[in-house]
Amino acid sequence: MSAPHQTTGANLDQAPKKRLAVGVIGSGNWGTAIAKICGENARAHGHHFRSKVRMWVFEEEIEHKGEKRKLTEVFNETHENVKYLPGVECPPNVIAVPDVREVARRSDVLVFVVPHQFINRVCDQMAGHLRPNAVGISCIKGVSVGKDGVRLFSDVIQEKLGIYCGVLSGANVANEVAKEQFCETTIGYKPPQPIVSPEQIVAVFDRPYFSVVSVDDVAGVALGGALKNIVAMAVGFADGMEWGGNTKSAIMRRGLLEMQKFATTFFDSEPGTMVEQSCGIADLVTSCLGGRNNRVAEAYVKSGKPIDVLEKELLGGQLLQGASTAKEVHEFLSTKDMVNEFPLFRSVYKICYENMDAKDLIQVLQPLKEESENEGGTETE
Ligand SMILES: NC(=O)C1=CN([C@@H]2O[C@H](COP(=O)(O)OP(=O)(O)OC[C@H]3O[C@@H](n4cnc5c(N)ncnc54)[C@H](O)[C@@H]3O)[C@@H](O)[C@H]2O)C=CC1
Numbered sequence: 001m002s003a004p005h006q007t008t009g010a011n012l013d014q015a016p017k018k019r020l021a022v023g024v025i026g027s028g029n030w031g032t033a034i035a036k037i038c039g040e041n042a043r044a045h046g047h048h049f050r051s052k053v054r055m056w057v058f059e060e061e062i063e064h065k066g067e068k069r070k071l072t073e074v075f076n077e078t079h080e081n082v083k084y085l086p087g088v089e090c091p092p093n094v095i096a097v098p099d100v101r102e103v104a105r106r107s108d109v110l111v112f113v114v115p116h117q118f119i120n121r122v123c124d125q126m127a128g129h130l131r132p133n134a135v136g137i138s139c140i141k142g143v144s145v146g147k148d149g150v151r152l153f154s155d156v157i158q159e160k161l162g163i164y165c166g167v168l169s170g171a172n173v174a175n176e177v178a179k180e181q182f183c184e185t186t187i188g189y190k191p192p193q194p195i196v197s198p199e200q201i202v203a204v205f206d207r208p209y210f211s212v213v214s215v216d217d218v219a220g221v222a223l224g225g226a227l228k229n230i231v232a233m234a235v236g237f238a239d240g241m242e243w244g245g246n247t248k249s250a251i252m253r254r255g256l257l258e259m260q261k262f263a264t265t266f267f268d269s270e271p272g273t274m275v276e277q278s279c280g281i282a283d284l285v286t287s288c289l290g291g292r293n294n295r296v297a298e299a300y301v302k303s304g305k306p307i308d309v310l311e312k313e314l315l316g317g318q319l320l321q322g323a324s325t326a327k328e329v330h331e332f333l334s335t336k337d338m339v340n341e342f343p344l345f346r347s348v349y350k351i352c353y354e355n356m357d358a359k360d361l362i363q364v365l366q367p368l369k370e371e372s373e374n375e376g377g378t379e380t381e
């Protein structure tokens, strides 16, 4: 049932021919927490990795101690991302760099952690500036929908930059990981040639408080992280309605089934990944217990303000992924004429974009029962 191959923990017996340089593309809430982890491991495994970890920062001016300063300058002085991960000190070998091409040129392992809205543009800037044997790991939670259908961002990165790209995703609320509270994560990494071995990739991320399992099911890892954001919004709407734990568990259960169905229908994903790994059930639960998607969705029901307004008011520059993912998934399912086979995803889209009343989510939870009783009978709105 589970993905057949798993690599756990860091197992770095053989010294490599050369030490690998790690670069992080992105410096938001999760981007900075990931850079902290990579910085700690670059120092811990000095025979394998170069000490300096470059973190690309989308440069912006911030107000710091009464002065207008560049975010990169403040980070390199204080080792703290005062805007996106305040109160957390990164190791001094993590260096903020405003030029994404410099990070591309000087890294063997590139870790992509930007909100999914920006990855195409960032890749366009990096193209032609990469090391020939570089590999990527995408920590982005979302999917790309276009003329070619639905695609994983790891595949988009692979195609745009000509490098192999794996995926990291799990139950990893950034502020908790940054405080070194224990959690698990999943890496999907199956390169055609092991230019960088799975053990080395695990060693970039594995910490005593950040427990990594590597599996072959790259699509399952990526889709778990993307689709749970839609379900977290549904549970946030339920929180806004002040529905209890039983109702929210029902939404999570139905959401998990839709995540699994989507991953196995449209991708070659193992059904077990969603129910066994951190990137599936665990990420779903942690996000529904109070991630950003959940909080904004709850505030939407309670305040009646538009979602984009609440995103600005509540997230301090961080970005919401669930509403746009619901839209992208809806557009894709419409082209397949399969919208009604994913009633929870459909409802989140309709609440966010077509003024559906959040209290009608309850009706949406009913029809599957009729469907199974009627043996394939069609579902009504
Ligand atoms: N925050 C979290 O707890 C977790 C987030 N993720 C995922 O990681 C990815 C990145 O999320 P976060 O690091 O939390 O970002 P964030 O939500 O903190 O977003 C802000 C980031 O976007 C950058 N940005 C703003 N405008 C930009 C532009 N025009 N071009 C490029 N960058 C721009 C900002 O400089 C900042 O680094 C997302 O896909 C998210 O779903 C995954 C696990 C945990």
Ligand SMILES: O=C(CO)COP(=O)(O)O
Pocket (backbone or CB within 6 Å): 141, 170, 171, 172, 173, 174, 229, 232, 283, 286, 287, 290, 291, 292, 293, 294, 321
């Ligand atoms: O992905 C996350 C936790 O694993 C964070 O989710 P939110 O973006 O909803 O905060």
